[in-house]
Amino acid sequence: MEVNKIEEVVKNQSSEGNISCSEAFNIAKEYGCSPKEVGEACDRLKIKIVSCQLGCF
Numbered sequence: 387m388e389v390n391k392i393e394e395v396v397k398n399q400s401s402e403g404n405i406s407c408s409e410a411f412n413i414a415k416e417y418g419c420s421p422k423e424v425g426e427a428c429d430r431l432k433i434k435i436v437s438c439q440l441g442c443f
Contacts, residue, residue, distance in 0.1 A: 392419055392427045400433045407438040 395417060399409050405428060414421045428435055 389423075389427065392417065392423055393431055396424060396427045396431060396433060400428075400431075403432065404434050404436045407435050410435055411439070 392413070395413055396405060396410075399405055399413060410424045410428065411421055413419075414424045425435065427433075
C-alpha cells in the first residue's frame with residue numbers, strides 16, 4: 387500500500403493527535419500493510435499511539 391494512503395487513513399482515524407494501538411492494528415489488517423508501516427506513518431504525522439496492547443506507549 388502506498389505511504390500517502392496509509393497516512394490519510396491514520397489522519398482520519400486519529401483523534402486529538404492520538405490513535406489507539408488497537409486502531410493502528412486494525413488499519414494494518416484492513417489495508418494489508420504491516421503494523422510497522424502504520425507506526426511509521428504515525429511518527430511522520432506526529433500522531434501518538436495510546437493504549438498500547440503491549441504496554442510500550
